[in-house]
Amino acid sequence: xxxxxxxxxxxxxxxxxxxYVWPLLSILVLGLxxxxxxxxxxxxxxxxxxxxxxxxxTVVQALLSTALTIALALPAAWVCVRWSFPGRSLLxxxxxxxxxxxxxVVAAAxxxxxxxxxxxxxxxxxxxxxxxxxxxxxxxxxxxLITHVFYNFAVALRIITGFWANRSTVLEDAARVLxxxxxxxxxxIRLPLxxxxxxxxxxxxxxxxxxxxxVIIILGELRFSTLEVEIYLQAVNLFNLPVAAGLSLxxxxxxxxxxxxxxxxxxxLPLALRAxxxxxxxxxxxxxxxxAVSGFMLVLLAAPLLALVLRSLSGAGGLxxxxxxxxxxxxxxxxxFVPPVHAVGNSLFYAFCTTGMALVLGLLAASLMxxxxxxxxxxxxxxxxxxxxxxxxxxxxxxxxxxxxxxxASPLLIPIAHTLVALPFVVRSILPSLDxxxxxxxxxxxxxxxxxxxxxRQIDLPLVSRGLLVGAIFAFTISMGxxxxxxxxxxxxxxxxxxxxxxxxxxxxxxxxxxxxxMSVILLLTCSLGFIVIERVQRAGSGAF
Amino acid sequence: MLQLRHVCKRFGxxxxxxxxxxxVQAGEIVCLLGPSGCGKTTLLRIIAGLEATDKGAILLQxxxxxxxxxxxxxxxxxxxxxxLFPHMTxxxxxxxxxRMRRQDGLAQRTSEALSLVGMKDMGQRDVxxxxxxxxxxxxxxxSLAPKPSLLMLDEPLASLDAGLRERLLPELRQIFVETGQxxxxxxxxxxxxxxxxxxxxxxxxxxxEQYDTPQALYARPRxxxxxxxxxxxxxxxxxxxxxxxxxxxxxxxxxxxxxxxRLADAAGDDAIVLEGTLVERSYxxxxxxxTVRVADKAFRFRHSLEAEPVPEPGTxxxxxxxxxxxxxxx
Numbered sequence: 120x121x122x123x124x125x126x127x128x129x130x131x132x133x134x135x136x137x138x139y140v141w142p143l144l145s146i147l148v149l150g151l152x153x154x155x156x157x158x159x160x161x162x163x164x165x166x167x168x169x170x171x172x173x174x175x176x177t178v179v180q181a182l183l184s185t186a187l188t189i190a191l192a193l194p195a196a197w198v199c200v201r202w203s204f205p206g207r208s209l210l211x212x213x214x215x216x217x218x219x220x221x222x223x224v225v226a227a228a229x230x231x232x233x234x235x236x237x238x239x240x241x242x243x244x245x246x247x248x249x250x251x252x253x254x255x256x257x258x259x260x261x262x263x264l265i266t267h268v269f270y271n272f273a274v275a276l277r278i279i280t281g282f283w284a285n286r287s288t289v290l291e292d293a294a295r296v297l298x299x300x301x302x303x304x305x306x307x308i309r310l311p312l313x314x315x316x317x318x319x320x321x322x323x324x325x326x327x328x329x330x331x332x333x334v335i336i337i338l339g340e341l342r343f344s345t346l347e348v349e350i351y352l353q354a355v356n357l358f359n360l361p362v363a364a365g366l367s368l369x370x371x372x373x374x375x376x377x378x379x380x381x382x383x384x385x386x387x388l389p390l391a392l393r394a395x396x397x398x399x400x401x402x403x404x405x406x407x408x409x410x411a412v413s414g415f416m417l418v419l420l421a422a423p424l425l426a427l428v429l430r431s432l433s434g435a436g437g438l439x440x441x442x443x444x445x446x447x448x449x450x451x452x453x454x455x456f457v458p459p460v461h462a463v464g465n466s467l468f469y470a471f472c473t474t475g476m477a478l479v480l481g482l483l484a485a486s487l488m489x490x491x492x493x494x495x496x497x498x499x500x501x502x503x504x505x506x507x508x509x510x511x512x513x514x515x516x517x518x519x520x521x522x523x524x525x526x527x528a529s530p531l532l533i534p535i536a537h538t539l540v541a542l543p544f545v546v547r548s549i550l551p552s553l554d555x556x557x558x559x560x561x562x563x564x565x566x567x568x569x570x571x572x573x574x575x576r577q578i579d580l581p582l583v584s585r586g587l588l589v590g591a592i593f594a595f596t597i598s599m600g601x602x603x604x605x606x607x608x609x610x611x612x613x614x615x616x617x618x619x620x621x622x623x624x625x626x627x628x629x630x631x632x633x634x635x636x637x638m639s640v641i642l643l644l645t646c647s648l649g650f651i652v653i654e655r656v657q658r659a660g661s662g663a664f
Numbered sequence: 665m666l667q668l669r670h671v672c673k674r675f676g677x678x679x680x681x682x683x684x685x686x687x688v689q690a691g692e693i694v695c696l697l698g699p700s701g702c703g704k705t706t707l708l709r710i711i712a713g714l715e716a717t718d719k720g721a722i723l724l725q726x727x728x729x730x731x732x733x734x735x736x737x738x739x740x741x742x743x744x745x746x747x748l749f750p751h752m753t754x755x756x757x758x759x760x761x762x763r764m765r766r767q768d769g770l771a772q773r774t775s776e777a778l779s780l781v782g783m784k785d786m787g788q789r790d791v792x793x794x795x796x797x798x799x800x801x802x803x804x805x806x807s808l809a810p811k812p813s814l815l816m817l818d819e820p821l822a823s824l825d826a827g828l829r830e831r832l833l834p835e836l837r838q839i840f841v842e843t844g845q846x847x848x849x850x851x852x853x854x855x856x857x858x859x860x861x862x863x864x865x866x867x868x869x870x871x872x873e874q875y876d877t878p879q880a881l882y883a884r885p886r887x888x889x890x891x892x893x894x895x896x897x898x899x900x901x902x903x904x905x906x907x908x909x910x911x912x913x914x915x916x917x918x919x920x921x922x923x924x925x926r927l928a929d930a931a932g933d934d935a936i937v938l939e940g941t942l943v944e945r946s947y948x949x950x951x952x953x954x955t956v957r958v959a960d961k962a963f964r965f966r967h968s969l970e971a972e973p974v975p976e977p978g979t980x981x982x983x984x985x986x987x988x989x990x991x992x993x994x
Contacts, residue, residue: 559745559747560749562712562714562734562741562743562747563747563749564749564760564764565734566713566714566734566739566740566741567740567761567764567807567810568735568736568761569760569764570733570735570764571735573764577760577764578749581751582750582751
């Protein structure tokens with residue numbers, strides 16, 4: 120291989136070192152030794168009742184969300200595996216779509232559905248002839264939990280149905296012959312057998328809800344604070360950087376432990392979700408079960424999104440496109456310095472930059488993994504996945520603000536952060552198709568007269584094109600929806616769509632609300648389109664994270 | 665045309681090739697024959713330039729190939745799994761080498777190569793839609809199309825079923841002879857080797873044990889490995905033979921070649937006679953295959969149907985060994 124190609128391969132490692140390891144190390148230094156000497160007083164401050172409360176709430180809300188999600192997903196998974204019924208694959212796709220939507224969109228959607236200015240409250244007010252909204256869910260644990268269930272339903276559903284679909288029913292049949300029936304069959308056989316899947320699903324949902332940021336900060340209305348929110352508040356509102364750093368360290372450590380546990384649990388599970396052949400439901404009891412579950416899923420998953428679209432199109436006088444039209448105007452009294460449509464431009468620009476960088480780096484990283492030891496490279500490139508977006512954003516602020524790496528004013532700062540978040544997904548999309556290329560294909564091309572770069576151009580590139588496409592869409596949609604890191608590093612003038620939605624949602628007034636809804640719908644459509652393409656392209660191949 | 669001089673190759677602790685020297689004439693078909701793991705595939709990869717040698721030289725028409733990269737050697741190599749490019753049609757696969765080397769008459773030479781292997785009308789087909797035999801032909805056409813100075817084939821028929829293999833073997837040889845192609849092929853199957861090659865190099869544990877025409881190999885195996893690998897039986901030592909034949913034989917290893925073994929005294933004074941037991945007989949259509957045990961050794965040989973009737977197994981017999989077929993091995 121020519122030296123230039125070798126250097127190129129090192130590029131992703133350099134990128135990780137500069138924009139991942141360096142910021143994290145900076146946080147470490149700031150947290151442990153802000154003045155250059157090791158100071159433990161700093162860490163002791165974390166043990167104050169306030170911070171301990173935050174930690175306790177973080178764990179409790181994550182546990183509650185996990186338990187609630189699994190309890191609701193279990194019957195749904197059972198019905199989806201057991202019977203095939205009209206709309207089954209649509210419901211499964213819908214649940215996955217919910218999982219990939221940006222947090223601000225989901226928060227906006229629940230706000231549109233059950234918020235004090237939401238569709239449900241409007242209806243109740245009309246029916247009951249009330250003056251004020253009867254449901255006041257903003258700033259309650261309830262709305263946070265419901266939103267978390269919406270988000271993570273797909274995680275539980277996918278893991279549990281995947282596990283069941285790959286299982287034979289021989290053990291159940293044996294238990295039945297031995298006399299087990301009804302709830303005893305569940306209690307003695309089905310649930311114990313399902314344990315590894317339940318544990319893995321629970322671990323993953325716990326991780327996701329433990330690091331929940333957008334949902335808490337938007338729907339919790341600052342009445343609740345998780346570790347993630349606290350890092351943001353300490354750093355941005357109180358400018359207490361050392362405390363934020365200490366909390367980040369706590370967060371990083373806990374995340375690594377949790378990810379490790381999840382990886383262990385995941386290894387015991389079958390990977391692929393096979394669409395099992397299932398019979399139609401028979402008799403009114405089975406149909407009733409199927410209808411109940413599909414009705415529930417439809418309400419949980421579709422109602423918020425429908426409410427969002429409805430809200431974005433309705434004003435005081437019925438249907439209106441006014442909110443969309445207002446996006447291009449800098450309305451007086453708006454919290455923003457620029458018209459919201461600029462944010463759309465910003466987001467698109469950043470998404471294209473992110474896609475370009477993530478594809479190049481992802482392709483190089485995947486090629487590097489093919490040539491060198493994968494045992495330490497693979498976890499290395501997955502690391503950003505185990506680091507919360509807020510921590511990344513915080514690290515950027517701490518590390519990249521002084522020469523030689525002063526990127527505060529660089530238009531590339533946001534795309535770099537997004538690339539970091541997207542890179543694990545891009546590598547995971549490319550690697551399987553790169554692995555599938557047999558070495559003899561490359562050698563054959565070589566013997567037939569293809570120089571090394573021609574081998575790459577003629578053999579590798581066309582054969583990974585499918586993986587590249589999937590990776591590109593991942594990178595694009597992740598960049599469009601990324602919230603935590605962007606909120607940290609975006610300046611008012613270069614705010615992205617999610618940041619603007621967040622700012623608008625936090626303001627009173629129907630104009631702000633309407634614009635937030637309209638922007639969320641734009642984001643919803645972009646991400647749904649990306650999701651549909653990925654599902655189509657991936658159907659032939661595989662690829663899971 | 666091609667000369668290998670004292671080629672050595674080591675992978676970790678294993679000496680894969682140990683001082684291999686070999687010469688191939690222009691237009692000659694040479695087969696590397698040996699058990700799996702003997703280094704034959706590595707040797708092909710070294711000639712192609714896919715692996716580097718530790719020691720030794722490879723010369724093409726007197727020019728050392730050291731430092732010439734794979735894609736500039738103008739060789740052909742057909743892989744065991746054929747390595748057809750899945751994203752190209754049959755025609756695009758065959759044209760690939762011509763395209764990479766910027767050779768003229770692309771379309772014409774592609775269709776020539778395809779008709780040479782009898783796949784003229786299948787150019788537009790997807791390679792994934794081809795049967796094993798068809799894939800083998802496309803791979804062959806792809807290797808032949810750029811007219812390589814040397815064509816190498818790694819187990820070309822290994823992934824095909826026995827019937828197809830038998831049909832394709834003479835066809836392959838005919839194509840090579842017609843085009844005057846210099847060929848090195850690799851196999852572990854001795855029948856395949858004798859059917860296709862002008863000369864066979866028998867390899868074992870990284871060495872070439874013997875390099876000769878198929879006829880010469882069978883008639884005069886040089887050592888115990890070659891004799892056993894070709895199915896000619898194991899050698900006996902001089903002491904054993906002296907005791908059994910009641911006649912002095914000085915030397916370490918003697919092969920009692922199956923071609924010289926008889927039940928009846930057919931050769932008169934030209935044969936020695938050993939006392940043994942017929943332990944097995946199997947009828948094989950054109951002749952019998954007999955196993956006779958003499959003391960602690962067993963000998964297998966063919967017995968013509970026209971010769972005298974074969975006794976029942978368990979009968980004591982006299983085994984005659986024609987003196988000319990008692991071969992002294994290294």
